[in-house]
Amino acid sequence: MSFNPFKERGIPIEQQLRSWSELNVKPYNKKDIHPYTKARIILMNGVEVEGAIFSHQFSRNCDNMELKKQLALTRRVEQQQQKVINWLSPGDETPLETTIGYEQVAVDLTAFLAMNVPDKYVKQVFDFGLLEDFDHLYRYSNLLQMTEGMKAEQLVGKLTEITPGRPTKLEHRHAFDDIRKPCDRKAADPLTKLFVLTLVAGEQQTMNFYMNLGNTFKEQVGRGLYLEIAQIEEQHVTQYGCLLDPKTPWIENALLHEYNECWLYWSFLEQETDRQVKNIWETHLNMELSHLQAIAQIAQQQGIDPEQVVPAQFPKPLLFASQIDYVRDILATQVDFNAFDTEIGPANKLPENPRYAKVQSILNAQGVPSEDVVTANMKKSGIDYRLELAGPHPVQELRQKK
Incomplete structure (x- = not known):
């Protein structure tokens, strides 16, 4: 069904x-909530947080008092939206249970975006990050079994596999090798820009969550795991953020943010099964339409045609769906990929990179939490925790060993 948000x-x-x-x-009942309803809640929380951070930065760099007032008014409402979404999370859901949800979002969202993004370079960047978040889900799932006696399949359903991806210990790169080439805002497909902004928001929320949550874990091995993976999330926010065109004017960026929020609420309204949450998506969509239209009017006053930035009709909805086959295919073909400067590819086809070796030697010199947690769970449970729904691991070297 066509939908013109303007x-x-x-x-x-x-x-x-x-x-x-x-x-x-x-709040939702954690025992009854569908994994993808929870995923939509997690993502929209991150999208609203990104909107607030961006709006504050825009306001600090804006000398137009009337525009600052409009930003403040919109931001106040969107902060209320963020509270509603985040307050859906129940108090009896442990931080580690929530973490499993965050990583399921990262896997299935990134896979969907990679499958559908028009830009080949952006797709490669998405695929590269996908295998790293996939491994994080495996590591946290082993921590969950070891510390809480719970199998993560109770949280992810039979929608997302849990098995090693690109091992987290190998993901630690020099900062120069997380820089990516930006899109051209004038030439890029609008869908590419929406996809990048969505993933930046999701990964940024994950980064912030781990930054503030990791030190609350009691067991030292768990604290170490959050510490290590939080650093990788910083790398992901860096690489995805680099894909955005730095030449984009502030007002055009604001238009893109508001359009993206409208599109996501509309997408999730179309597929939501939980009645309470569906009503929230509908209410927030109707609020965001006014925000978008107000920013569009200001953009027009500044000589920017909104429909040259974003399409008048919404693109196809963003969907949360099981991506097992796609993830397995990327695992089988790209698990050994690494990065050098802005390029990604098989490690043996990239230039020799002494700075990667140096970072690895410093960070992993005295043990690696992401390896330690699996070893500790194997000692306790007899075998590492996995949920392999479509057969043995596609990479021989990463198949399960007792």
């Missing part, structure tokens, strides 16, 4: 503030 009627912004009781929503 013409659809939304809730007027002066009617969008809500009371505390409306914001303090009933």
Whole structure:
């Protein structure tokens, strides 16, 4: 169904503030929630946080008082939206259970984006990060079994496999090798820009979550795992953020942010099965339509045609769906890939990279938490934890050994 966000009627912004009781929503039941409803909640929380961070930065670099007022008004409402979404998470859900959800989002979201992004270079960057987040899910799942006695399949369902990806210990690169080539905002397909912005928001939220959560874990091996993976999430935010065109004007960036929020709420409204959450997506979509239209009007006043930046009709919806076959294919063909400067490829086809070897020798000199957690769980459980739904691991060297 076609949907033109510039013409659809939304809730007027002066009617969008809500009371505390409306914001303090009933959390979901962690035993009943569908994994992809939870995934949508996690992603939209990150998208709203990205919107708030961007809006603050825009305001700090803006000398137009009327525009600053518009940004402040929109930001206040979007902060309420973020609270509603984040408050859906129940108090009896452990941080590690939530972490499994974050990594399932990273795997299935990145796989969907990689499969559908029009730009081949961006696809390669997405595939590269995919195998790293896939390995993080495996590491955290072993920590979950070891410390809480829970199998992660209770959380991810039979939607996402849990097995080694590109080993986390090999993901630690020199900072220069996380820089990627930016898209050209004038030449790039709008879908590419939406995909990149969505993944930046999701990975940034994961980075922030681990930055603030990791030190609350009791067991030292778990603290180490959060410490290590949080650093990789920083690398991911760097590489995905580099894909955005730095020449994009602030107002055009604001337009892209608001359009992306509308598109995502519309996408998730189409597929949501939870009645309460579906109502939230609908309400927030109707709010965001007004935000988008207000920014579009300002952009026009500054000589920017909104429909030259984003399409008048929404593209096909972003979908959360099982990506087992796609992930297995990338595993089988790209598990040995590494990066040098802005290029990604098989390690034996990249230039010799002494700075990678130096980083590896420093960080991994006295043990590696992502390896230690699997070893510790094997000692306790007799074997590492995996959920391989489509047969043995596609990479012989990474198949299970007792």
